[in-house]
Amino acid sequence: MAFQDLLDQVGSLGRFQILQMIFILISNIIVAPHSLLENFTAAIPSHRCWVPILDNDTVSDNESGILSKEDLLRVSIPLDSNLRPDKCRRFVQPQWHLLHLNGTVSNVTETDIEPCVDGWVYDQSTSFTIVTEWNLVCESQSMDSVAKFSFLSGTLVGNILCGHLTDRWMSESARWLIVTNKLQRSLKELRKVAHINGMKSSGDILTIEVVRTTMKEELEASQTKSSLWDLFRTPILRKRMFLLSFVRFLTWISVLGLLVNLQHLRTNVFLLQCLFGIVSIPANLLGMVLLNRMGRRISQLLILSFFGVSILATEFVPQEMQIARLVLATLGGTFSFVAVGSTLVHANELLPTTIRATALGIIGIFGSIGSTLSPLCMILKTYFDYLPWIIYGVSPILGGLIVLLLPETKNKPLPDSVQDIEKERRISRQAKQKDTFIKVTQF
Template structure:
């Protein structure tokens, strides 16, 4: 744990760190909205079956409807229908002969062609086999609509363009029998995140944080830009899966670089800052989606800036801590001297020689001679317990968060308002999490926020849909509690994992969290059996980790471990003595 002595010499929070944090915050600001993009690109507009007599305007004006009307008019003249329909049919014929498909005429054609659901709205997945003209009778006589034969939407659907001009739902008709494909499209991105967290975590420990972050940002830009032009749903899902795969390489390395370049007392603050930047990106996503209603244009608006991000990342510094533990001390020394110059401590940087570095980090350099395999994470008891417990907590943290964030249409009708409120609440929530960690500690803070999150989700479950204001308030509070819990979990996890395997272990823990994120949209399929069941499961997954997190060690005011041996040396009975022996002065953060 000797690196922080070198970092104190060159400056633990100076101009160098501020520029690093600023760039990584910009990275999170641009990248994180891609996780929630399908709230708008995959939104399902109000829809109904295609009605040939109404929606085929050319055929209608050419007289294709005349036969229907003429037949019913003949029935009227023969006395088969009541005389009260005369006015309706006469109005329909007058509108047809005048060539004007008025709203009055369209309303009548919809009424006789599409049945109503239990809420007295047009059915979205069924239509009458034959027009039910008797439904136009003002006294409601004639055949009951519920007895009339219906059929699926054999000719396609008509979508309401008032909210979204186009989405992947309208492009590939992901409604009715194909509605589950919407969840699969969201699942493909989460599945990519699931695999990418583990793969790029290992690659980051092997090849460096900066290199993996740069190339993942380029691959993400290519995949997301290509998704806007996908000709088939399968191609779109594959590209989104690749995007999810790469996004973890960007986000994980962003937080790791901040942790490894920042002084101990500012590490939690640095992680909170990047999460705050992601929250601002989430907040602006609602505003941008409100202005851009076409899904392909919205996809490009968020994809093209990633190419600029890739080109700008060449000035990002590699982690000196990682370079030293990876047995590349010369490069690590060069990065430390660069940080000293930018922080106005050039003399301290010049005084920092290879002999000083080797003497300070002798134990870490000896451990770096043999690169620990991934199996070492589970070979020693303390490390194994930490990985398993962190994975459990992260899985249960991510499931309710993405359950709320990815299903805005299940919470209310105004998805733009929800997105804006969810982004706005995470800013004070992250500050509340930071404050709670500094006052209560890492473990009690997570437990508190998780219990509050589960309570908010349970309350949402039993609030009627017509009480929109209360649902909006509870949903917003739930996202705030969830965001605070995740921020505490990220900071706690990075403080528990040693430098030599930090990215690999973070990738494994992130993989567990991404399993929870991937399960979240799949649970919505259970809403077909009970609309409350998915939300009850989200609530249960919030209560369970509030107990599990208490089994992890507290890390407030503790220096970061650099090797697995550092983790194994920690014993509950010797914590107090180690804190007294530590010569590093820390603050409450």
């Protein structure tokens, strides 16, 4: 907790920290909406095949004018399994005899049906989208998922190639500068924080010697230079990296699966998006309370489990129960925001300062891989309509169980070096051995 002593002198939570959070918030406001735009720009409106007797003004088989539009639709478009007009097929010729059938049984065969060879007619109440522009429906519907995949692939590539730019919307971490033995720069950053926080007198007292004396133990441990391979060389860090990366992958595949596929929930997308915006801030505050009250492991287990259950429940609730579906989808969005924040907090507290940025970058790449693959899951609807949502629902539940394999970090100091992680492991092992000894002695 040596660095905390220095931080208390310059202001642990003041104007400087608030400004930093505002800068991060502005960046998120600019970037995050782009991931959600395709709920509107790629919305799939109601559609059916183009047929001459309905959609060609110059050709009419209804010259007498006695047939309604519904009658013409009945003889032109077959019914699907839900007894609704098929979206992807039409009759080769109008089936006039269907107008005289009281039931649904007819002598129509597959040879009387063909795909939409002349294009589609879309619901005019829906705004212009890329789906209507390029006819991304029926056999081409998977291209919608490919478009989302392409966008998120760019995000993944950007995370890999441009990660080093992230330290350029922000001040360098004074803690990291100290443990990497860059004392002069760390002193400059600490004095800057003290000045912005209105604690100039405390900043003037800080000197290289004060920093060196306060952080003596950490500086001695940092003499051994950390590298990328340290994350995988030691068993405890290797385990943490694997588990954290897997949890991040499972979390983001579900978060993006929900957020970019709202239209597939068959609810009011505009209302749902507004509700998500309303609950986002309270949701993150709820996450902070849960993390501080229940600890990192149990709170994440509950958050991720509720997130997964909300997704599953939303999809399996009957479509007629629109209010229930809307409430469950909103809960899913709420827990998705909380899940993202809680996994980030836990990962930060489990990794040593000297190599934390690199480790978080690698974990972030796995999260980006999960978000990139997420839209492709929708292609699986061609095999089983509920399969993508089962994947989105089960993934966070599995992630919550994996979190239990990680250590608790509530009220524990942040590790500054790989040596701190190994020291923590030795202390834990000695405590277990001592506990075992006491039990055996009592017996």
